[in-house]
């Protein structure tokens with residue numbers, strides 16, 4: 001047996017054509033296209049790229065758009081389910097329950113053919129934002145808002161969440177968040193989804209595995225943790241002391257550090273620019289200034305003094321942007337999932353297309369030959 005790589009660090013578990021990360025240079029590509037280019041597209045174009053392997057031509061885009069539109073609504077049974085299982089939970093918990101229920105209603109649940117999976121993928125991408133927004137409105141005892149087909153995926157989500165159309169900058173930030181959050185190679189939740197798909201289980205089950213894994217605070221749940229941290233800091237002036245306290249107690253600064261990037265996370269850089277734009281537009285620098293002070297303190301104390309590559313990751317400035325968008329913290333990780341669903345689906349489809357059961361080994365370090373007393 002080979003050496004144990006704790007946390008599977010640096011282990012190459014499979015081959016993929018979906019995305020590429022260069023952790024030393026801070027580079028991320030989906031299907032060979034740099035994310036700095038991809039942010040000029042729409043989330044639907046990027047989802048098509050991830051799932052079908054190419055950007056859509058006009059006809060394909062129209063078809064994809066129409067299918068999204070036809071699948072966005074959720075029916076009364078789903079709304080009723082959201083009403084009965086709403087116990088001060090996170091959006092992620094609601095999503096997991098509803099996706100499980102939706103799988104019961106799909107007559108192709110156990111059909112893992114490409115055609116059936118593409119149909120299910122379209123349905124899932126379309127419904128994720130509607131479920132998250134409806135969950136929130138029901139928990140606030142407000143009317144559920146139906147999707148508006150004239151809006152982009154990002155703008156429509158904010159509209160369904162708040163009941164009014166977002167400003168242009170808000171719509172652009174939401175769309176960019178979905179694009180940038182969509183895919184990241186073999187991260188923990190994508191790995192979970194692929195492991196489930198590799199057993200030939202259905203794609204809904206694979207997505208539920210992904211949801212369960214994304215929720216944790218070392219992964220997508222870091223967005224919620226960042227929002228909570230920002231709420232705990234009374235003003236930008238107190239951010240440095242707050243961060244120094246965490247460092248002296250050897251606690252992790254949420255939204256910092258990454259298994260693969262040893263330099264700036266390129267997604268964090270994009271989000272940071274958007275965070276400053278919306279701060280200026282809103283004429284309220286509070287969240288941005290607080291975040292900047294945390295970042296500067298981590299840089300001085302950990303990057304410079306301890307020579308560790310602990311830079312803001314995708315979740316840090318996402319959390320800041322969400323504060324400006326007034327996204328409730330309990331929804332933060334589920335908003336991440338609205339983007340990430342596209343990557344999970346692409347990976348499941350790739351896995352079904354060239355499958356081998358994913359089944360690593362563990363080195364046993366317990367005792368042997370223990371006999372039962374008669």
Ligand SMILES: CC(C)(COP(=O)(O)OP(=O)(O)OC[C@H]1O[C@@H](n2cnc3c(N)ncnc32)[C@H](O)[C@@H]1OP(=O)(O)O)[C@@H](O)C(=O)NCCC(=O)NCCS
Nearest residue numbers: 217218219222251252253254255256257258259313314315
């Ligand atoms: C993402 C993360 C889980 C990666 O973990 P990992 O690759 O297993 O890295 P390790 O836990 O081995 O950490 C390596 C070193 O960096 C330090 N480190 C890593 N992330 C840190 C953080 N956010 N704050 C402070 N120190 C951190 C560790 O303490 C460790 O130091 P040591 O070698 O002196 O013990 C980790 O960086 C983390 O917990 N970040 C905060 C949560 C977060 O933002 N998650 C979202 C990721 S996109």
